[in-house]
């Protein structure tokens with residue numbers, strides 16, 4: 001039908017990753033018509049690419065009420081924006097431009113609860129079906145790409161609406177270009193995140209660890225071209241987890257060991273190390289911190305759910321924010337001692353391009369991949385070999 005033909009049409013195009021420099025140039029030129037000309041095609045292309053992957057999900061997940069709801073939001077948003085691409089070729093009038101910006105705002109608001117709604121879908125699946133290794137792999141692979149796609153589309157929308165939208169949002173220090181700060185001061189974002197995580201920690205535990213922050217070099221202050229709200233999200237999540245570990249390991253009456261944050265400016269990478277003496281977790285558990293299937297647990301009752309409770313989806317999503325501009329996030333624990341989290345950010349803005357999922361044969365292979373038998377020994381000895389022709 002018309003809808004599927006449109007999805008197939010736009011999914012044939014690869015998403016076009018923008019560099020931070022291009023975002024800045026778009027912003028400094030402040031030309032809404034140029035932004036419109038790019039977005040009216042690029043947003044449907046990115047939506048169609050991820051919608052083709054949604055179709056490849058295990059049927060039992062697709063049937064979940066929450067997943068059906070999210071899928072309906074994507075379909076409606078795709079049609080609304082593809083409409084502009086179809087109807088308004090050439091230079092847009094002012095009213096078309098303001099309608100487009102309003103539509104982008106409506107789309108962004110429609111999708112505000114996508115993360116928790118998908119988590120509910122994963123929970124529904126876990127409660128109705130016994131999860132197996134290959135569907136866990138498929139869901140992990142899909143959700144990383146699905147949430148990365150969502151981060152990238154919301155970035156495009158936020159950049160356009162903050163530059164050209166009616167509600168003047170003079171965010172940040174007034175020198176921001178849209179949602180980007182060309183001189184983002186890492187130390188001040190870190191102090192903001194610490195103050196807010198400390199507030200939550202004090203509110204729940206009536207105590208919280210101090211933070212010692214060190215920069216190398218100390219002067220001049222380390223600044224990057226970055227999206228402050230992304231950096232804040234990452235650091236807030238890591239600081240909450242570190243505080244929770246320290247208070248729960250030492251107890252609320254103890255003299256708590258400080259959190260230590262070290263920010264180092266290298267030629268290629270800027271690294272933020274966040275160390276705590278919160279007793280760490282065993283290696284067997286540290287991979288699980290980033291597993292969506294593992295991190296999805298029934299919501300604890302609202303009364304006793306500690307604001308720092310659970311690791312939820314905060315860590316996997318924080319890692320995606322770091323990866324979005326070709327950085328990374330790792331968590332390394334020494335059980336019985338504490339944990340180091342590292343956030344890696346590209347130091348050179350010309351190395352900062354969006355990292356986007358692409359729907360193609362390679363990505364499709366992940367959805368019908370059956371995890372074969374083990375090619376490494378496991379504790380159970382004497383396992384029989386299984387060949388395609390049967391048991392030997």
Ligand SMILES: N#Cc1c[nH]c2ncccc12
Nearest residue numbers: 238241242245280281339
């Ligand atoms: N992110 C993060 C963490 C930072 N410290 C931690 N301790 C135990 C488990 C997770 C963490």
